[in-house]
Amino acid sequence: MEIEIRAKIGNPKKITSSLKKDKNVVFVSEKAEKDVYFKHSTDTDRKLVLRIRKTKNGDTLTFKAKSKGDDTAWPDVDLPLNDAKSLEKILRGSDYEEVVTITKKRATYKTKKEKFEINVDHIQELGWFVEIEGRGTQRERKSVEKKLNETLALYGIAQTDTVRQGYVPLALAKKLVK
Numbered sequence: 001m002e003i004e005i006r007a008k009i010g011n012p013k014k015i016t017s018s019l020k021k022d023k024n025v026v027f028v029s030e031k032a033e034k035d036v037y038f039k040h041s042t043d044t045d046r047k048l049v050l051r052i053r054k055t056k057n058g059d060t061l062t063f064k065a066k067s068k069g070d071d072t073a074w075p076d077v078d079l080p081l082n083d084a085k086s087l088e089k090i091l092r093g094s095d096y097e098e099v100v101t102i103t104k105k106r107a108t109y110k111t112k113k114e115k116f117e118i119n120v121d122h123i124q125e126l127g128w129f130v131e132i133e134g135r136g137t138q139r140e141r142k143s144v145e146k147k148l149n150e151t152l153a154l155y156g157i158a159q160t161d162t163v164r165q166g167y168v169p170l171a172l173a174k175k176l177v178k
Helices: 012-021 084-092 141-154 167-177
Strands: 002-008 025-040 048-055 058-065 076-081 096-111 117-123 127-135
Touching (some): 012 025, 012 117, 012 127, 048 084, 058 084, 084 096, 096 167, 117 167, 127 141
Antiparallel strands (some): 025 048, 025 096, 058 076, 096 117, 117 127
């Protein structure tokens, strides 16, 4: 299960500078991503969400089950995707609805010891975020979240600064405000 915590940040340069200086952290990549989220029209509870992630280096289809508790942990599966356009047409023709599209620029880092992924994201229309992700079972969730929060604290992000919603609910809330 993917377990992640994110925080809205005001100064991305401060965090990226700290990450680059940390000997336990390795820079992985920087890229633009366009995520298109779909749900079936009959799935009013969003029990299963499909995401098509488009990048310059290839596309990915992700199946995400309903989050467990707060929007911080959910079972997910990623598969390489050869023809995103055709899949989108099939989904739209099969009663799948686009929930939201999220466009972002992402710098990805990994911690050497814990193998956490740390992303510094600029989300179009939402601003800057830092997101840290680990993996574990539902039983391990609390301990993984504790370690994720401790890691964020090393970079000046307090637990009180975290956002308990994912980018999809944040983007949907922003759409409602407009």
